Amino acid sequence: MKAVHFGAGNIGRGFVGLLLHEGGYEVVFSDVAGPLVDAINAVSEYTVHEVGEGGRDHVVTGFRAINSAEHPDQVIEEVAGANVVTTAVGPTILRFVAPHLVAGLALRDPSSPPLQIMACENAINATDLLRDEMVEAAGEAWAALEQRAVFANTAVDRIVPEQPAGAGVDVTVEPFFEWAIERHPFGDDPPAIPGAHFVDDLAPYIERKLFTVNTGHAATAYFGAQAGVERIADALAGPAIAARVAAALEETSAVLIAKHEFAPEELAEYRATILARFANPALPDHVRRVARQPLRKLSRNERFVGPAAEAAERGLPVDALVAAMAAALAFDDPDDPQAVELQAMLREQDADAVTAAVTGLERSHPLYARVRDAVAARQAALAG
Numbered sequence: 364m365k366a367v368h369f370g371a372g373n374i375g376r377g378f379v380g381l382l383l384h385e386g387g388y389e390v391v392f393s394d395v396a397g398p399l400v401d402a403i404n405a406v407s408e409y410t411v412h413e414v415g416e417g418g419r420d421h422v423v424t425g426f427r428a429i430n431s432a433e434h435p436d437q438v439i440e441e442v443a444g445a446n447v448v449t450t451a452v453g454p455t456i457l458r459f460v461a462p463h464l465v466a467g468l469a470l471r472d473p474s475s476p477p478l479q480i481m482a483c484e485n486a487i488n489a490t491d492l493l494r495d496e497m498v499e500a501a502g503e504a505w506a507a508l509e510q511r512a513v514f515a516n517t518a519v520d521r522i523v524p525e526q527p528a529g530a531g532v533d534v535t536v537e538p539f540f541e542w543a544i545e546r547h548p549f550g551d552d553p554p555a556i557p558g559a560h561f562v563d564d565l566a567p568y569i570e571r572k573l574f575t576v577n578t579g580h581a582a583t584a585y586f587g588a589q590a591g592v593e594r595i596a597d598a599l600a601g602p603a604i605a606a607r608v609a610a611a612l613e614e615t616s617a618v619l620i621a622k623h624e625f626a627p628e629e630l631a632e633y634r635a636t637i638l639a640r641f642a643n644p645a646l647p648d649h650v651r652r653v654a655r656q657p658l659r660k661l662s663r664n665e666r667f668v669g670p671a672a673e674a675a676e677r678g679l680p681v682d683a684l685v686a687a688m689a690a691a692l693a694f695d696d697p698d699d700p701q702a703v704e705l706q707a708m709l710r711e712q713d714a715d716a717v718t719a720a721v722t723g724l725e726r727s728h729p730l731y732a733r734v735r736d737a738v739a740a741r742q743a744a745l746a747g
């Protein structure tokens with residue numbers, strides 16, 4: 364069995380590649396970073412080090428890597444003969460992966476079982492997004508290709524920090540992981556992924572994950588950045604930040620309870636587990652990584668505006684989420700292109716233009732005025 368995994372970065376090697384290996388797949392990593400591809404091909408095994416309570420080491424073997432920027436034909440050929448394709452490249456990169464998948468399907472033996480495609484990105488229905496990109500890339504050819512693949516949305520959860528320079532291909536991760544996958548696309552032949560769970564309805568799982576783990580993580584990072592703290596665990600060690608993050612998560616939990624009927628005590632336990640994961644002192648996770656791409660994180664269906672909009676529509680509180688968005692608006696990292704773009708927008712456009720462009724909210728939406736006030740406050744701070 365063969366799996367082609369796009370994106371041999373932190374989660375690619377430290378989670379997806381590991382579980383595919385444990386499921387018995389030969390793993391072919393595809394990446395555009397030449398030195399990373401060379402480093403992977405220079406070793407016959409790498410170790411995933413789980414750090415923190417209960418952590419242990421896992422050795423991954425049976426993999427190789429291809430530079431898809433230099434050798435697209437090789438990647439396409441691997442896709443054509445694979446059982447499974449996964450991605451962990453970031454939601455905005457899926458459109459660059461899509462043409463390789465379309466070309467691979469075109470080469471695929473039509474009598475082989477359908478290619479099982481799963482995007483493992485932090486976004487609602489990322490696999491649907493990848494499929495849409497493939498349909499667009501294929502144009503009229505799609506009708507002949509679509510039977511050759513099945514598509515399942517997934518929710519992946521494991522904190523994998525940036526790896527220190529010189530660490531080679533090994534990856535340091537937290538011990539916790541969760542991988543929820545839509546069951547119905549696979550019929551009687553689900554992929555072999557030990558530890559993953561197959562669910563009939565992914566929406567509660569992906570929303571619980573994105574609007575708790577990622578909302579809380581991002582809130583910690585943006586409050587931490589404002590306080591000049593570098594590590595996530597250190598940011599959460601301050602009682603003021605911990606209280607603000609906890610308040611934001613109580614607001615998202617209220618939405619999840621109202622929408623998906625989670626039991627309040629179950630979500631309280633989920634929140635406590637997550638805050639303990641963030642506080643793991645052995646995990647070298649940094650504010651800069653977690654805060655990355657603030658425009659993506661402040662967009663309409665993402666971890667702040669998504670749950671806050673639903674809360675406002677239901678008349679539920681949003682104060683703590685708006686406070687976290689205000690901290691995100693202040694995130695100013697010269698090495699993060701989206702942070703630079705956001706700060707330029709705040710300097711050059713009026714509050715309504717920034718609010719609409721960044722959040723995608725209509726002026727008539729009950730959340731709009733609250734976010735616009737936060738935008739105006741950030742603009743006043745920049746001007747003053």
Ligand SMILES: NC(=O)c1ccc[n+]([C@@H]2O[C@H](COP(=O)([O-])OP(=O)(O)OC[C@H]3O[C@@H](n4cnc5c(N)ncnc54)[C@H](O)[C@@H]3O)[C@@H](O)[C@H]2O)c1
Binds near residue numbers: 484
């Ligand atoms: N790190 C985590 O804790 C974590 C956890 C869950 C989900 N995720 C999600 O996984 C995705 C990747 O995150 P990450 O932290 O591993 O990032 P990363 O930057 O470590 O890895 C991304 C990799 O994708 C590669 N890449 C870029 N363009 C590519 C292309 N066109 N084809 C193939 N590879 C390409 C990059 O070179 C890089 O190696 C994101 O969507 C993220 O939200 C991350």
Ligand SMILES: O=P(O)(O)OC[C@@H](O)[C@@H](O)[C@H](O)[C@H](O)CO
Binds near residue numbers: 521522523652654655
């Ligand atoms: O990957 P992003 O940029 O969407 O979010 C940053 C982190 O919150 C994220 O990578 C978490 O570590 C991960 O989602 C945990 O499962």
